[in-house]
Amino acid sequence: MSSPPTTLGQYQIIREIARSNDIVYEAYDPLMNRRVAVKELAMPTGMTDAQKADRISRFKREAQAAGTLNHTNIMTVYSFAEEAGRIFMAMEYLDGHTLRNEIDTKGFVPIDRAIQIALAVLEGLGHAHSKGVIHRDIKPDNIQILSNSEVKITDFGIARLTFQPNLTMDGQVFGTPSYMSPEQVVGRDIDARSDLFSLAVVLYEMISGSKPFPGDSVVSITYAIMNKEPQQPTQATWSLWQVLSRALDKSPQLRYASAADMIEALRDAERQAVSGTMGNQPAQTGSYAPYGTYTPAVAAPPPVPYSQPPSPYPTAYNPYQPQPPVHQTPYGYNTTGYPVQQSPYGLGHTMPPPGPLPIYYPPPPRPPLLKPETIVFLRKMAIAALILGALFALVFVGFFALVNSFQHTASLQKDRTIASQISSLDPHLTLEDRIDKANQLLSQLPVRSRPESARAVAAIYEQVGKRALAENDTASAEGYFKKGIDLDKSNPKLYSNLGKLYETIAFKDASDLTTQANLLVQSGDNWIHAQEMETDPQMRDQYGEAGAAALVSAAQRMQQAGSVSSVDLRDMLYRARDAAPPTSSARGVIQQMLTQLGGQ
Known part of the structure; x- marks a missing residue:
């Protein structure tokens, strides 16, 4: 391994921090009097000119993606430069540890802390998406937890900039398999909802200590992502599981439309957890139905006071209330000699006048509005109109079919x-x-x-x-x-x-x-x-x-x-x-x- 340079541009190199596809140094910026991280593009030997040009384009794209963003939960890129054939960018120096370190060390993250970390990442993603940047590689390794508990999104190396031409050809797949969305697995166009799927995988892993789509190879992992449904973790409450289930849906259209929507849902789940209403699905109340039909409970009516002032209005008749007794003679009449009847207006009992009831004769029926011959004529006119309309439609369709045929032949x-x-x-x-x-x-x-x-x-x-x-x-x-x-x-x-x-x-x-x-x-x-x-x-x-x-x-x-x-x-x-x-x-x-x- 070659020794690190003493300087890169205006930055004084202190030590090498990491080396993989690129090299990251801890450095000092004397102009701004601050500690920075400098990431240098590493160009392996044996690469063709086209491959080198592609590496440089992607490295610049990473600097542009992060450089256009300015948010508390996103790592800041200060500058991008080239000096003597060495291409590098200066970034915010981050202390602390990655979320991957925390999960591997502790096994899982408590639910309240996991939700807070997810909310912070969603805030950062919401800002990135509003600027047209899709991260495409959200995973615990790219989430840094600082010593002051701040959360930062890092590594925009394969980010998609929607306002620039896509460097990825159709069918090419970029990302980490365990955290890729279904549309990312098959190499389709992706949008902000793909990042939300990846974050839901991270949140699932935080609270349960395991991934929702396990597998021992890339083939088995991607098969699970495309075809299997995740199991609810025992640590996840019902409300939180509803959020995870929607965010992990196979179809982007059925997930949350934006980071803001998922933030609101997570905060609702968090509030329910604090208030004690979050947990298993709320139990239903009502009577038991042995054949599967649920009968909801009906609240009892409010009690009636023992004494109420008399109403100045007459009381309407209710056939289900007990009526005052009527003293009748053996022949069915009251003491006045007339049968008792109930008034239809709720005014108590009334007495019909003595004598026979009058006979009612209904009025004669009204004459029809239209004569029979007029109805027959109108029916014939309606049938003729339908036939003419159908003929016109056939002519219209035939004309356009002929025009389309001529156009097709010409094409x-x-x-x-x-x-x-x-x-x-x-x-x-x-x-x-x-x-x-x-x-x-x-x-x-x-x-x-x-x-x-x-x-x-x-x-x-x-x-x-x-x-x-x-x-x-x-x-x-x-x-x-x-x-x-x-x-x-x-x-x-x-x-x-x-x-x-x-x-x-x-x-x-x-x-x-x-x-x-x-x-x-x-x-x-x-x-x-x-x-x-x-x-x-x-x-x-x-x-x-x-x-x-x-x-x-x-x-x-x-x-x-x-x-x-x-x-x-x-x-x-x-x-x-x-x-x-x-x-x-x-x-x-x-x-x-x-x-x-x-x-x-």
Whole structure:
């Protein structure tokens, strides 16, 4: 290890603090009379110019991401500079320890302290998100707890700046597997809700001492993130578990929309814990129903005072109240000689007049508003209007279908013309110039109306990717093949070239069994995609043979490394067996491995 420099820019180097992808020094700033941390970009030997340029761009992006933020809970970046070929940034010097140290030392964090740490991180994330910065790597290692109990978010090395072009290509995955959101695992576009998912994983680990998606390999961890639901920790109260469950939802749309929303929910959970209402789900009150129907309890009416002043208004009749007794004669009349009746107006008892009751004759029915012949006429008019409307709609739809047909035919003709121009580009041009001109021609067409032109451009990307692969520029080759696949997803040659590329990287560049296995799985998947797209039977068998061989090699390495369960190994071998042609020699190896694993 080389000795640290004495100075970098205006900063006097005191000692080296850490070294991984970059080097961090403790330093002194004599101009501002303060202690700082200086992070220097480390450039490993053997890197290509493109890889160096990418490293420098990402290092600058990290400085820009943290440098645009000014918040109590985010580490401050003071400056960024380059001196004599050495690129570095000066940052706030942080004492204390990381949250990872605290969890590893104590096993777990008490709930009240865990909530306070999570709230502090959410405050910092809310500020970062408002400035268009997505951290993408929230984990205990990147949360610093200072000696004065302040909490700081650190390491914006893979942050996403939404106001700048994305350095990450579609499908590339960055982050720490155990703390990645589902959309981050599959390489999709992410937003602030991905950071909230990662923080919920950290909060879960703080209170329980274990991760919500455990696993003994990257494959098993990411499978759990995508397919399994976390179990409620015994330490988590009901209200806190509701917050965690929502933040850990697989769908970003069902999580909290912002850090502010999650802060409010956590504070509500904290208040309930203090007031004693937080815990198990509140018990319901009411009568027991043996067949599953809950009957809520009904509060008793308020008591009636023993004595009330008499009301000046008459009391309405209530048939459920006891009535005063009426003394009747043996013939059903009262002492006055008339039957007793109840007044409909609540005025007590009334007496009908003596004599027979009058007979009521109902009035004659009203004449109809419309005559029968008028109703028949209106019905005919309504039917005629419906028929005319349907005919007009058919004509309207037919006209637009005809117009769309003409437009589609014109688009296809233009697509053929553009495809012919792309195919006839000057062969003396460099491949890069041909790609530029082809993309210019392709941009003249709508995305949905350029199948032949897209296939022509994809063919050029295939040629460029093959050349880059021949020159051992695997990173560029991968990018070219993926761009070709984006344009022509039915081209088996692009998938087969990508499978060959991953196989080459696995056997030449990968240093450990797990990395080799993961690359071989990608190789096998692309070979099998090529097999599915190919129409020639002989080529289908060749692609299937290559895909089966890659998956068998991956399974053997995973078995040696012990990085995957026997269930996952069997699934991988079944896929290899399905892809292998009937006469393939790989079938015997596959069957032998399945027998050892207890499969069929």
